[in-house]
Amino acid sequence: MTVLGRAYPRVVGTQREVSWLLFDVLMPMMGVIGYVLVYKALKAPEDYVGFVVIGGAMIAFWMNVLWSMSSQLYWEKEQGNLALYIISPANLMAILLGMAVGGLVATTIRATFVIVFGSLLFQVHYALTSFWQLGVVFVLCMVALYGMGMMASSMFLLLSREAWHIANLVQEPVSLASGFYFPIKFFPFWVAAVASFIPLTLGLDAIRQLIFASGPTLGFISISLEIWILLGLSIVFVTGARFLLKKMENLAKKEGRLTEARR
Amino acid sequence: MLDQFSIQTEKLGRVYKLRGAKKGEARSLVALKDIDLTVHRGELFGLLGPNGAGKTTLIKILTTLLSPTSGRAMVAGVDVERYPDKVRPLINMVSGGESSGYGLLTVRDNLWMFSQFYVIPSKEANARIKKLLDIVGLKDKTNIRSSDLSTGLRQKMNIVRGFMTDPDVLFMDEPSLGLDVEASRDVRHFIREWVNQDQRRTLMLTTHYMVEADELCDRVAIINHGQVLACDKPATLKRQLQEHAIFEIEIQENPNLDIAGFKSIRGVNSVTRQEVDSKVSLEFVLKEEAVLADVIGKLTQMQLRIQNLRKREPTLEDVFVRLVGRRMEEEEKNAESSAN
Numbered sequence: 001m002t003v004l005g006r007a008y009p010r011v012v013g014t015q016r017e018v019s020w021l022l023f024d025v026l027m028p029m030m031g032v033i034g035y036v037l038v039y040k041a042l043k044a045p046e047d048y049v050g051f052v053v054i055g056g057a058m059i060a061f062w063m064n065v066l067w068s069m070s071s072q073l074y075w076e077k078e079q080g081n082l083a084l085y086i087i088s089p090a091n092l093m094a095i096l097l098g099m100a101v102g103g104l105v106a107t108t109i110r111a112t113f114v115i116v117f118g119s120l121l122f123q124v125h126y127a128l129t130s131f132w133q134l135g136v137v138f139v140l141c142m143v144a145l146y147g148m149g150m151m152a153s154s155m156f157l158l159l160s161r162e163a164w165h166i167a168n169l170v171q172e173p174v175s176l177a178s179g180f181y182f183p184i185k186f187f188p189f190w191v192a193a194v195a196s197f198i199p200l201t202l203g204l205d206a207i208r209q210l211i212f213a214s215g216p217t218l219g220f221i222s223i224s225l226e227i228w229i230l231l232g233l234s235i236v237f238v239t240g241a242r243f244l245l246k247k248m249e250n251l252a253k254k255e256g257r258l259t260e261a262r263r
Numbered sequence: 264m265l266d267q268f269s270i271q272t273e274k275l276g277r278v279y280k281l282r283g284a285k286k287g288e289a290r291s292l293v294a295l296k297d298i299d300l301t302v303h304r305g306e307l308f309g310l311l312g313p314n315g316a317g318k319t320t321l322i323k324i325l326t327t328l329l330s331p332t333s334g335r336a337m338v339a340g341v342d343v344e345r346y347p348d349k350v351r352p353l354i355n356m357v358s359g360g361e362s363s364g365y366g367l368l369t370v371r372d373n374l375w376m377f378s379q380f381y382v383i384p385s386k387e388a389n390a391r392i393k394k395l396l397d398i399v400g401l402k403d404k405t406n407i408r409s410s411d412l413s414t415g416l417r418q419k420m421n422i423v424r425g426f427m428t429d430p431d432v433l434f435m436d437e438p439s440l441g442l443d444v445e446a447s448r449d450v451r452h453f454i455r456e457w458v459n460q461d462q463r464r465t466l467m468l469t470t471h472y473m474v475e476a477d478e479l480c481d482r483v484a485i486i487n488h489g490q491v492l493a494c495d496k497p498a499t500l501k502r503q504l505q506e507h508a509i510f511e512i513e514i515q516e517n518p519n520l521d522i523a524g525f526k527s528i529r530g531v532n533s534v535t536r537q538e539v540d541s542k543v544s545l546e547f548v549l550k551e552e553a554v555l556a557d558v559i560g561k562l563t564q565m566q567l568r569i570q571n572l573r574k575r576e577p578t579l580e581d582v583f584v585r586l587v588g589r590r591m592e593e594e595e596k597n598a599e600s601s602a603n
Contacts, residue, residue, distance in 0.1 A: 005379025009365045012372065080361050084424075087326045089352040090380035253330045256279055259323065 002094040010102020025110045032056035035181045047212040053118035055180035057111040065149035068103035071167040073156035083259045092245050096150050127213040134210045140230035141203025147237030154248040183218040192220050199233050202226040269432050269465035270302035274334035277320050294320040295489045305462040309480030310469040313595040317489040318469035322436050326356045339431050354432045357425035359440025366410030370420050373409050381428045395423040414441040435468040451479050473579040492586040504577035508552045512545045513571035530554030535590050
């Protein structure tokens with residue numbers, strides 16, 4: 001009930017304030033088009049266009065985690081809602097999940113639009129090898145990603161404006177390290193390995209291997225290994241989120257920062 | 264058998280560290296010191312004190328938003344620091360001037376959302392919301408966006424949010440803030456009725472409005488600089504002053520007026536000054552009525568002409584002045600200038 005309750009404002013907001021269609025759907029498409037044009041100019045293999053389209057779609061989920069969940073606690077604290085969430089019996093993870101679920105309406109529309117419009121516009125060809133593996137990869141990637149987002153959100157319990165700046169700071173490096181617009185195989189191995197801690201890195205890599213003909217040749221590691229790693233990341237991040245949220249809440253209570261800026 | 268006490272604190276203290284303090288400035292702030300309070304089940308308890316006295320800090324500890332630095336606090340028999348998750352289903356809080364909820368949502372939607380955090384089934388939640396909105400006079404605003412509400416109406420919505428979950432212990436931090444006189448009266452009436460309806464319910468409210476505390480509360484704790492100065496029924500606190508005589512004397516503003524001169528008169532417990540238009544109102548708390556003669560003698564000595572003299576019954580404001588030595592407004596101004 002908590003998840004549905006907190007998701008509700010997001011869903012209503014999606015319906016009542018439709019300006020997000022321009023800012024969160026149409027404009028990001030321009031970024032995708034830009035990268036596609038670069039690859040076309042370089043005469044890259046056709047599948048690279050598909051990589052960009054899928055990467056552009058997955059960015060929507062990253063933005064949802066970063067801005068509609070992780071850093072949302074900053075705004076809730078500013079508005080006074082955080083205190084009311086904390087004093088209620090509701091679990092903070094459920095509140096965060098509700099925020100994410102509510103944001104998924106817009107996120108899914110954005111991702112779907114990018115895939116459909118991008119695929120039609122640039123005539124992307126798909127060669128799906130296993131639907132069930134694709135489903136498993138996507139679900140595990142999302143669980144791990146949202147778990148990571150919850151872990152990150154715990155710092156907003158303790159910090160104020162500083163956490164907002166940190167979120168701004170990580171947005172682009174994560175976009176680069178995850179390989180939204182290119183295969184991470186071209187990173188040095190250790191860079192790609194470190195980047196693999198970000199769920200989207202391996203998630204994207206596995207999805208590309210599953211749906212594009214040249215995917216397997218441009219993959220970082222095998223799909224089955226990526227699935228196992230994503231499973232491990234899911235468990236670690238969700239467990240870690242539970243632990244960190246409690247720890248940070250207690251620390252913020254001790255320092256008097258749950259409801260106000262640092263004294 | 265129900266626990267006798269809804270709220271209990273034992274030597275409760277809270278010290279804030281002040282970051283960025285320069286050399287010579289204080290590095291910590293004592294917000295609460297050795298607070299020992301008990302609030303009985305079914306009681307409407309008031310915390311009365313000026314801004315900065317520690318009222319909100321105490322409420323935050325009791326509602327599991329803040330950890331104490333020393334001592335302990337129990338709500339509904341549960342230690343708030345050790346078992347906050349057991350306390351939270353039993354409590355709720357309403358703060359004056361809060362802007363909770365989301366502006367895009369209607370009044371009903373906002374309230375329904377908060378009801379879900381307390382696992383109240385939708386049908387029951389909607390029934391409670393409808394009833395409470397009717398009681399507080401917001402029935403015709405049910406489907407209005409909360410961003411379109413005035414401050415006073417928004418506060419009424421917040422009050423409904425607090426009562427909607429039917430908590431065992433409800434905390435209200437300056438609930439009348441932002442409300443006009445009529446709305447404040449309605450809210451006070453509603454609060455009183457709510458507590459009276461069910462002996463299980465306890466309400467702790469903080470206020471710096473004497474009238475509110477006097478009218479509403481079964482018992483009142485007067486708090487200042489983080490310490491409880493007195494705790495008893497309002498009538499009992501005022502009766503302690505009834506052995507004293509309180510007189511209000513109005514005079515014209517005059518440069519000869521010397522307050523310190525009155526304090527030196529034997530039998531004058533306190534004298535405070537208020538200015539209304541161009542007149543000065545002096546309030547004397549005297550050990551006995553007979554001292555009035557000496558006061559009038561002093562006024563004559565100062566060549567001050569009395570325009571009005573009346574005896575009045577003691578109020579909680581007088582109790583506060585007796586305990587602190589200043590009126591609440593003066594104490595707040597003093598605290599502000601110390602902070603600056």
